[in-house]
Amino acid sequence: MATFRDIARHRLFRRLLVIILVFSLFSAIGAFARAHTAQFEAWISALGLTGMLVFLAAMTVLPLIGVPQTFFAFAGGTLYGLMPGLIIVLTGATLNSTLAWLLGRSLLAGRVARSLEKRPHLRMVVKKARNAVPGVQILIRLLPLPAVPLCEAMGAARVRFVPFFIGNIGEIPICLLLNYFGYTAAHVTRAASSTSTISFTHIALRILGLALLFLCILLTIRFAQRKLLTEDDREPS
Numbered sequence: 001m002a003t004f005r006d007i008a009r010h011r012l013f014r015r016l017l018v019i020i021l022v023f024s025l026f027s028a029i030g031a032f033a034r035a036h037t038a039q040f041e042a043w044i045s046a047l048g049l050t051g052m053l054v055f056l057a058a059m060t061v062l063p064l065i066g067v068p069q070t071f072f073a074f075a076g077g078t079l080y081g082l083m084p085g086l087i088i089v090l091t092g093a094t095l096n097s098t099l100a101w102l103l104g105r106s107l108l109a110g111r112v113a114r115s116l117e118k119r120p121h122l123r124m125v126v127k128k129a130r131n132a133v134p135g136v137q138i139l140i141r142l143l144p145l146p147a148v149p150l151c152e153a154m155g156a157a158r159v160r161f162v163p164f165f166i167g168n169i170g171e172i173p174i175c176l177l178l179n180y181f182g183y184t185a186a187h188v189t190r191a192a193s194s195t196s197t198i199s200f201t202h203i204a205l206r207i208l209g210l211a212l213l214f215l216c217i218l219l220t221i222r223f224a225q226r227k228l229l230t231e232d233d234r235e236p237s
Helices: 004-009 011-035 037-047 049-065 069-080 083-105 109-116 120-129 134-142 147-156 161-192 200-228
Strands: none
Touching (some): 037 049, 049 069, 049 083, 069 083, 069 161, 083 109, 083 161, 109 120, 120 134, 120 147, 134 147, 134 200, 147 161
16 A cells, blocks of 8 residues: 555656646736736836836736736736737737647646547647648637637647747737727726817727727638638537
């Protein structure tokens, strides 16, 4: 009969212990972040350049523990404007996706593989990505799937890094939409509180632009779905 000392020396036990400790720490940080999002935005805005680096670090790590990437994409437009915000958000999204890929390939490979057994749609997408060229990787990233589980699954499935990294281009439309949404919301809020002199016509044009952008991205996602998902894929298993 194996003793506790024998179990403690086992590689699987040590790896499981590390995973538990890491996820406990990340979960605590994530719970704190979700409860203080408004204070986080105010703090980041006050820090200037240092705040951008903190924002990037947060966007790289916190989505791994449940803080939605959409929050950061929206906040980027609110805090930094349209183009600077989009550049920062895309950088953070790329770093987050890369970290998720690395975790899926190494530390979380077994857990991700077991998780895919319960998610046939995601498993089918990952199967297509395994040996796909960069163009297909871009189409896959256009699909309305949660980024972190998808990237972890790609890492666990041994998807090659270069095509995977190029596939991050597919994140641009959604990041642009959310960033523009945050940018527009900030201006509407300032106009409503009389802290800005932006005209009603200007605001209306921005809202119209947001609606048109949403429609274009929706059509792009539908195009990616038609290209990737065959009739057999759409049939329930």
